[in-house]
Amino acid sequence: MGLITPDYGLLVWMLISFGLVLFVLKKFAWKPIMQGLKSREESISKSLKMAEEARNEIKKLQVYNEELAEKARAERELALKEAKSLRDKIVEEAKNQAQAEAQKIIDKSRLMIIQEKENAQKELAQMASTLALEITEKVLRKQFADKDKQIEYFKDLLKEVSSKN
Amino acid sequence: MKPRTPKLNNFMRNFLKVRRSIFIGLFLLAAINLGSYQKVFASTQEEKKDSTHQEVAKEKFNTVDFIFEHIGDSYEWHVVTIGHNHISIPLPIILYSEQKGLNIFLSSKFHHGAESFKGFKWEREGKYKGKIVELNERGEILEENPLPWNFSITKLVLSILISSLLLCFIFIGIARKYKTNIDKAPTGIQNFFEPIILFVVNDIAIPSIGQKKYQKFLPFLLTVFFFIWFNNMLGLIPIFPGGANVTGNIAVTMVLALFTFVIVTINGNKNYWSHIVNTPGVPWFLKLPIPIMFIVEFAGILTKPIVLMVRLFANILAGHMVAIVFFSLIFIFGAIAVWAGYTISIISVSFSFFMTLLELLVALIQAYVFTLLSAIYIGMATEEHHH
Numbered sequence A: 001m002g003l004i005t006p007d008y009g010l011l012v013w014m015l016i017s018f019g020l021v022l023f024v025l026k027k028f029a030w031k032p033i034m035q036g037l038k039s040r041e042e043s044i045s046k047s048l049k050m051a052e053e054a055r056n057e058i059k060k061l062q063v064y065n066e067e068l069a070e071k072a073r074a075e076r077e078l079a080l081k082e083a084k085s086l087r088d089k090i091v092e093e094a095k096n097q098a099q100a101e102a103q104k105i106i107d108k109s110r111l112m113i114i115q116e117k118e119n120a121q122k123e124l125a126q127m128a129s130t131l132a133l134e135i136t137e138k139v140l141r142k143q144f145a146d147k148d149k150q151i152e153y154f155k156d157l158l159k160e161v162s163s164k165n
Numbered sequence B: 001m002k003p004r005t006p007k008l009n010n011f012m013r014n015f016l017k018v019r020r021s022i023f024i025g026l027f028l029l030a031a032i033n034l035g036s037y038q039k040v041f042a043s044t045q046e047e048k049k050d051s052t053h054q055e056v057a058k059e060k061f062n063t064v065d066f067i068f069e070h071i072g073d074s075y076e077w078h079v080v081t082i083g084h085n086h087i088s089i090p091l092p093i094i095l096y097s098e099q100k101g102l103n104i105f106l107s108s109k110f111h112h113g114a115e116s117f118k119g120f121k122w123e124r125e126g127k128y129k130g131k132i133v134e135l136n137e138r139g140e141i142l143e144e145n146p147l148p149w150n151f152s153i154t155k156l157v158l159s160i161l162i163s164s165l166l167l168c169f170i171f172i173g174i175a176r177k178y179k180t181n182i183d184k185a186p187t188g189i190q191n192f193f194e195p196i197i198l199f200v201v202n203d204i205a206i207p208s209i210g211q212k213k214y215q216k217f218l219p220f221l222l223t224v225f226f227f228i229w230f231n232n233m234l235g236l237i238p239i240f241p242g243g244a245n246v247t248g249n250i251a252v253t254m255v256l257a258l259f260t261f262v263i264v265t266i267n268g269n270k271n272y273w274s275h276i277v278n279t280p281g282v283p284w285f286l287k288l289p290i291p292i293m294f295i296v297e298f299a300g301i302l303t304k305p306i307v308l309m310v311r312l313f314a315n316i317l318a319g320h321m322v323a324i325v326f327f328s329l330i331f332i333f334g335a336i337a338v339w340a341g342y343t344i345s346i347i348s349v350s351f352s353f354f355m356t357l358l359e360l361l362v363a364l365i366q367a368y369v370f371t372l373l374s375a376i377y378i379g380m381a382t383e384e385h386h387h
Helices: A008-145 A146-164 B002-017 B019-050 B052-058 B062-073 B155-180 B188-209 B214-236 B250-267 B270-278 B293-337 B337-381
Strands: B074-083 B085-090 B090-098 B101-106 B120-122 B132-134
Touching: A008 A146, A008 B155, A008 B188, A008 B214, A008 B250, A146 B120, B074 B155, B085 B120, B090 B132, B101 B214, B155 B188, B155 B214, B188 B214, B188 B337, B214 B293, B214 B337, B250 B293, B250 B337, B270 B293, B270 B337
Parallel strands: none
Antiparallel strands: B074 B085, B090 B101, B120 B132
């Protein structure tokens, strides 16, 4: 068996066995292996895509949440502002009302005071006049206890009246 | 390029993990190599001593025979020799001759070539050295057609069958894992071979043939790659299942190159053939009176597979030869003086250790080169018109 002269027996056996190996591996090894690799590659790229989508979704959700929070905050602020103004209004109204009420009460009181005063004045006047009358009566009675004096007084009075007229 | 780096990194990591055990293995390998060859040499010496040339055997170590015995084919598979006992595996002899018809028997019937059986003899000397010849009734070699049709399962054939079975076993096993372990990260042996398979796909098949057509040729490229690689690696193991010089045999590489040639020729498109018959862009005088371009291009069709065949054959053969020559040095020097043999053995073992390291690399590189060139030839034959 020379070194560079191919032996036909070996050649034939090699042809048969390599052909068989090629056939068997093609059918039972390379095909499923390549399919497996391809399917794995696809599943990985699909997963990556899904992860990307999920990330985008989360981002979108985050943005939405932020928007929502912003909106809520704005709403709250608005509500607060409204409430504040409402409160102010109510307070103002209450104040006004109270003032009005107080004014009314004051007015009424003032009126009553005036009335009372008038009454008191009237009463006082009555009392004073009564007192004056009584005093006058008593004074007069005392003065006119003496008949001469009465006649003299009347004379004076008459004199006075006649001088005036 | 980017997505491939992690795979290669993964591969390198795996490689580094087993690096230490590889080194230890290599040392053992070199040691076993030395041991087995020493024994073989001792046995050949013994044999020769037993026969008539006593004084010749003592002095002369037949280096050429020693080397050719180890790189060539054989009808028995010598495993080891312990003392005077040869332990070798007898292999089936399948012969067909016009006179005796079909004969199938084990090579042990020849007693290593010492005896003839059923009128056939395994010649160890002379004109038909190493071949099986047909004898006449008087025990002489036939004058006409002395060589019967010989389809014996030789050492190399058995080695090819073993490696073929190994390939099928490993890759069908891996394929099963892709079915059971769907869309999961690869594990075990699948993890070891996946980067290599992907390397063949992404770095050999797709760049050479193109994205559109590579799938059709992928099974051939993968099979050729792993067939060559496995046989190269098995050739580095010195004992039984390995050690045969399969990919360093020209018949084996011829069949591989033939497959490439047939695939290229069958799949060559109109563009490819028109380039050969009527090469465009070449002055007319290179075509008309004498079709120089056609002759050159036609020669190109044939030289491509021949180059493939010779490159693989020569590289692997050279590797085996160098390793054996280093070991032969021990016996050549040992024949001069025993101490010289021992001294040179240190050098021989260390050199063959580095040769084995180199051969490990060569085993992969040659598989890669054969596959890459096959892919490039296929790519050239299936390329679309681009002018």
